[in-house]
Amino acid sequence: MSIRVLFAANAQRWETYRTALPAAFERAGLDVDLFTETDRSDLVDYIVFAPNGTVSDFTPFTNAKAVLNLWAGVEQIVGNQTLTQPLCRMVDAGLEEGMIEWVTGHVLRHHLGMDAHIVNPGHEWRPVVPPLARNRTVAMLGLGALGRACARALVDLRFNVVGWSRTQKAIPGLTCLSGDDGLQTALSQAEIAVLLLPLTPATENLLDAARLALMPKGAVIINPGRGPLIDDDALIAALDGGHIAHATLDVFRTEPLPADHPFWAHPRVTVTPHIASETRADTASDVIAENIRRGEAGAPFRHLVDRTQGY
Amino acid sequence: MSIRVLFAANAQRWETYRTALPAAFERAGLDVDLFTETDRSDLVDYIVFAPNGTVSDFTPFTNAKAVLNLWAGVEQIVGNQTLTQPLCRMVDAGLEEGMIEWVTGHVLRHHLGMDAHIVNPGHEWRPVVPPLARNRTVAMLGLGALGRACARALVDLRFNVVGWSRTQKAIPGLTCLSGDDGLQTALSQAEIAVLLLPLTPATENLLDAARLALMPKGAVIINPGRGPLIDDDALIAALDGGHIAHATLDVFRTEPLPADHPFWAHPRVTVTPHIASETRADTASDVIAENIRRGEAGAPFRHLVDRTQGY
Numbered sequence: 001m002s003i004r005v006l007f008a009a010n011a012q013r014w015e016t017y018r019t020a021l022p023a024a025f026e027r028a029g030l031d032v033d034l035f036t037e038t039d040r041s042d043l044v045d046y047i048v049f050a051p052n053g054t055v056s057d058f059t060p061f062t063n064a065k066a067v068l069n070l071w072a073g074v075e076q077i078v079g080n081q082t083l084t085q086p087l088c089r090m091v092d093a094g095l096e097e098g099m100i101e102w103v104t105g106h107v108l109r110h111h112l113g114m115d116a117h118i119v120n121p122g123h124e125w126r127p128v129v130p131p132l133a134r135n136r137t138v139a140m141l142g143l144g145a146l147g148r149a150c151a152r153a154l155v156d157l158r159f160n161v162v163g164w165s166r167t168q169k170a171i172p173g174l175t176c177l178s179g180d181d182g183l184q185t186a187l188s189q190a191e192i193a194v195l196l197l198p199l200t201p202a203t204e205n206l207l208d209a210a211r212l213a214l215m216p217k218g219a220v221i222i223n224p225g226r227g228p229l230i231d232d233d234a235l236i237a238a239l240d241g242g243h244i245a246h247a248t249l250d251v252f253r254t255e256p257l258p259a260d261h262p263f264w265a266h267p268r269v270t271v272t273p274h275i276a277s278e279t280r281a282d283t284a285s286d287v288i289a290e291n292i293r294r295g296e297a298g299a300p301f302r303h304l305v306d307r308t309q310g311y
Numbered sequence: 312m313s314i315r316v317l318f319a320a321n322a323q324r325w326e327t328y329r330t331a332l333p334a335a336f337e338r339a340g341l342d343v344d345l346f347t348e349t350d351r352s353d354l355v356d357y358i359v360f361a362p363n364g365t366v367s368d369f370t371p372f373t374n375a376k377a378v379l380n381l382w383a384g385v386e387q388i389v390g391n392q393t394l395t396q397p398l399c400r401m402v403d404a405g406l407e408e409g410m411i412e413w414v415t416g417h418v419l420r421h422h423l424g425m426d427a428h429i430v431n432p433g434h435e436w437r438p439v440v441p442p443l444a445r446n447r448t449v450a451m452l453g454l455g456a457l458g459r460a461c462a463r464a465l466v467d468l469r470f471n472v473v474g475w476s477r478t479q480k481a482i483p484g485l486t487c488l489s490g491d492d493g494l495q496t497a498l499s500q501a502e503i504a505v506l507l508l509p510l511t512p513a514t515e516n517l518l519d520a521a522r523l524a525l526m527p528k529g530a531v532i533i534n535p536g537r538g539p540l541i542d543d544d545a546l547i548a549a550l551d552g553g554h555i556a557h558a559t560l561d562v563f564r565t566e567p568l569p570a571d572h573p574f575w576a577h578p579r580v581t582v583t584p585h586i587a588s589e590t591r592a593d594t595a596s597d598v599i600a601e602n603i604r605r606g607e608a609g610a611p612f613r614h615l616v617d618r619t620q621g622y
Contacts, residue, residue, distance in 0.1 A: 097443050097469060104468065105423045108416030117583045118429055123575040125567035126583040132408050132591070156467055157415065158408060256436035264434040272428045273438040280443070 002033035008298035009050035016281040024266035024285035051076040058082040075199040087305040102276040105152040110220045133159045139190035174175030187214040200225035209234035218245045224276035227252040239268040250276040313344035327592040329460035335596035362387040363393035369393040386510045400614040405591030413587035414461040421531045421619035444470045450501035453508035498525040509622035535587035538563040548581040558600045561587040
């Protein structure tokens with residue numbers, strides 16, 4: 001009997017996945033019946049999920065073995081009280097590679113002071129050589145799959161990387177800190193801080209006025225994580241006051257970023273339109289297929305969300 | 312008896328090296344008499360050299376064992392007919408690290424299309440995700456110490472790197488090409504081309520109108536090598552015509568770049584003021600000390616210039 005998989009993301013995603021998922025199932029040797037709607041919810045084995053799709057009440061899926069998220073972030077589903085099935089995050093090689101490229105690119109941009117050359121209306125020739133990366137401290141806030149991968153890429157480029165996470169980690173090549181004291185230590189050294197934390201009640205507004213004030217004068221914030229990790233008003237005040245030199249932000253409380261939001265026109269803010277990392281259909285479909293294979297074989301799911309922690 | 316070393320770069324460099332060199336000599340256990348002028352040229356054992364310094368005629372240095380260049384490029388000295396002593400280039404870890412950072416930074420900048428976000432007066436939210444680095448071809452023209460190091464860093468970031476050099480090389484992780492046919496093949500694939508060739512009669516104007524036309528439409532040129540590697544007029548024509556999308560240039564035929572040079576105001580050119588890589592006094596002094604140690608021990612010099620090839 002075929003494995004019954006409901007695709008519950010929106011129609012636009014279906015356009016991409018209607019061919020990518022069957023191809024991945026075939027690569028994995030799985031016999032899957034894939035559909036976007038059903039009147040027998042009790043017969044669904046797996047739900048492929050993204051926010052703003054066709055499912056918000058999981059109660060009817062009485063026999064579903066797992067909900068497989070197409071996104072790395074799960075904050076829009078993890079609090080859903082009707083969700084009793086195991087929930088797996090997306091950890092996609094394409095998503096990870098894209099994030100490494102965006103993060104190392106923008107870290108190098110700020111490290112090298114590129115903007116002064118890209119926009120140089122006075123045609124000034126001022127040969128100031130930046131310090132070497134080995135003398136530049138970058139704080140990586142969040143050491144999940146994406147944070148670890150980006151930290152490693154920065155270590156390979158010889159940056160002095162300090163990592164911080166809620167629970168203590170040990171990663172070769174970087175100093176790992178945890179807890180409130182650790183965050184204070186990390187921020188007080190961070191010439192560049194990269195935010196790759198999950199959004200949870202404990203991380204919302206993590207970068208507030210007090211924590212921004214801990215950073216060295218002239219520090220740079222790079223946020224490819226989640227918009228609400230930063231207190232927007234506190235950030236704007238720190239930019240206006242000159243304590244924070246620049247913020248490059250890819251994620252926002254409301255997306256697209258509203259036309260009247262002060263980030264748009266702020267000379268010390270770069271807005272990128274949530275492009276730091278995007279799930280790629282081919283590689284993501286392989287991750288979905290692998291978890292279905294595991295579910296059918298009775299093996300533990302990969303990237304299972306710890307519902308008590310929220311990620 | 313002390314080893315007698317003449318420092319023959321200009322006064323500004325002496326300010327940096329007057330402390331860095333003695334410290335390096337001490338680390339190497341060398342007993343050195345270091346000076347900036349002498350009336351007994353015949354007693355000088357080694358000459359530390361940079362262009363525009365105090366020595367242009369090497370004839371009086373009848374007993375000098377080597378001329379140790381502070382620069383990676385030697386085109387300003389290699390043709391000097393009075394120079395009969397062995398000539399060594401600078402290969403400095405700091406110089407190499409700085410070059411890796413500048414090259415990977417600007418490659419990622421163009422790969423990610425950052426400029427459209429850094430300068431976005433219309434506040435446009437256009438979430439176009441770039442291809443992954445693994446699907447982006449970068450040609451590295453020149454596979455000497457710096458070219459190889461930069462190519463390796465780009466391979467680590469998963470770029471598809473095609474290397475080209477005059478003589479055939481073999482470097483793990485990248486396709487190595489050589490000769491005229493190889494150059495044609497490399498350029499015809501290059502979405503981004505990085506120039507790290509030495510300047511010799513054979514490489515002057517290497518990137519001319521015909522070779523620029525070989526590149527895919529929309530390609531980007533990045534030149535941290537030497538200004539005359541590019542035919543400036545041909546580049547401007549290719550930029551004006553839209554075949555080449557952008558050029559980021561760190562080196563020029565005349566430096567500082569003259570105020571009236573068309574590169575300054577060209578919307579598709581980024582000028583950086585010869586900062587891609589700078590010799591760092593501490594690490595460079597260790598390289599000088601090591602070559603003096605080798606000279607005194609009768610060991611072969613490192614980074615010896617092949618005068619017949621010009622580099």
